[in-house]
Amino acid sequence: MTRTPVLLVHGLRLSSTCWVEVGEHLGPQRPVLAIDLPGHGTRRGERFTLPGAVEAVRAGIDRLGGSALVVGHSLGGVATIAATAAHPDRVAGVVLAGATVVPGPALAAPFRLMHRVLSSRPDGGQALSEQVFDRAVPPRVAAAIARGGIATEVIPDVFAALSGFDSLAALATYPGPVRLINGGHDHFRLGEQRFLRACANGRLLVVPRAGHYLPLTHAATFADLVTDFAAAREAAAAQ
Numbered sequence: 430m431t432r433t434p435v436l437l438v439h440g441l442r443l444s445s446t447c448w449v450e451v452g453e454h455l456g457p458q459r460p461v462l463a464i465d466l467p468g469h470g471t472r473r474g475e476r477f478t479l480p481g482a483v484e485a486v487r488a489g490i491d492r493l494g495g496s497a498l499v500v501g502h503s504l505g506g507v508a509t510i511a512a513t514a515a516h517p518d519r520v521a522g523v524v525l526a527g528a529t530v531v532p533g534p535a536l537a538a539p540f541r542l543m544h545r546v547l548s549s550r551p552d553g554g555q556a557l558s559e560q561v562f563d564r565a566v567p568p569r570v571a572a573a574i575a576r577g578g579i580a581t582e583v584i585p586d587v588f589a590a591l592s593g594f595d596s597l598a599a600l601a602t603y604p605g606p607v608r609l610i611n612g613g614h615d616h617f618r619l620g621e622q623r624f625l626r627a628c629a630n631g632r633l634l635v636v637p638r639a640g641h642y643l644p645l646t647h648a649a650t651f652a653d654l655v656t657d658f659a660a661a662r663e664a665a666a667a668q
Contacts, residue, residue, distance in 0.1 A: 431666075432459035433521050433659045434493035438486060439463070440503030440527070441540070441587060442558070444470025446577030450570055451644055454652030459659065462497075464489040466508060468583035477586040479511055479594060486512035490519045498659050500524040502644050503617070504587060507532065507596060514599040522662050523607045524655055527641045529621040532591035544584040554581045566645045597627045607631040608658050610651065612639030 435455055437448045445463035455461045466485050468477035475481070486508055490497045498521045501509030506528020513520045530536060547554025558579040562571045597620075600607070607628040611618045613635050625633045636643055636650060644651045 431663065433663055434460040434462070434497040435655060435659065436486065436489045436493060436497045436499045437461065437463040438489075438499065438501040438505030438509055439466065439469065440505050442469070442580050442583065443574060444577030444580070446470065446573040447570065447645055449573040450567070450648035451652050451655075454649055455655060458656060460493055462489055462493055466505065468586060469580045470577045473578055473580050473583075477583050477590055479508075479590045482508035482590075483512045483515050487516050487519065490516070495519060496521050498522040498524065498655070498662065500526070500644075500655055501528060502526045503528055503641065507591060507594070510596050510599050510603075511594065513603045513605075517603050517605065520603070520605060522605055522658060523603065524610060524658060525607065525624070526610045526644050526651070527612065527615050527617045528596075529609055529611060529624040530617045530619055531596055531623075532588070532594060537588040537591075540584050540588065544581060547581045555579055566642055567648075570645050570648070597623060600624065601627045601629070604629045606658070606662065608654070609633045610643065610654055611635050612641060612643035612647075613637045614640045615643065617641055 439445060439447050445465050448463040452461050452463055464485055465472045467475045467481040496519055499509045506525040509523060513523055559575045562574050609621055609624055611621055621633055625631050634654060636647060639647050
């Protein structure tokens with residue numbers, strides 16, 4: 430049976446390195462690729478735009494052979510929705526983690542405040558951000574995040590790019606299967622029922638006692654959910 434490749438798309442300020450444990454859990458079973466969005470990781474210094482994010486996802490899918498299950502966390506989920514709407518024929522399925530909130534001024538406000546506070550520090554807030562992730566995620570993941578760099582400077586570009594983007598309308602154009610996976614304590618769960626209704630073929634899964642960084646704090650559990658989804662797709666295609 431052909432194993433569906435998986436493309437991993439990181440959240441705001443992070444990079445492909447944050448997927449270190451998820452990638453290891455998935456990797457023995459199928460091809461896996463984690464990419465950097467514009468302005469993040471190996472692409473720091475670039476301007477973040479939504480078309481640029483869509484192109485990054487498309488290029489990642491092409492590197493995996495032209496079709497993949499796309500897994501997006503937080504900002505990566507928004508990029509995944511936009512890319513799926515633009516290239517539905519390349520997307521074998523979608524997993525959105527911590528991404529069931531519509532971008533808007535209310536969402537942007539605390540991030541803009543974070544940007545102002547952290548950017549006022551000589552190191553751009555890198556050390557303080559590393560301390561936060563040291564407390565929020567397992568040590569190995571925190572070290573990988575620090576190694577990839579924490580791109581606080583990209584926040585204004587991201588929210589400018591997302592202004593006016595209708596995640597729900599874009600998601601509704603995709604006819605394929607979608608899994609919405611949220612931590613039970615994730616504040617980005619607020620719109621999950623609206624996102625579920627927007628899916629033509631969707632299912633909502635909530636992991637108890639997990640927060641917004643579910644894929645990073647519960648890597649094995651999250652990878653198992655992705656694997657189950659991919660396996661179901663493969664079984665259906667084989668019939």
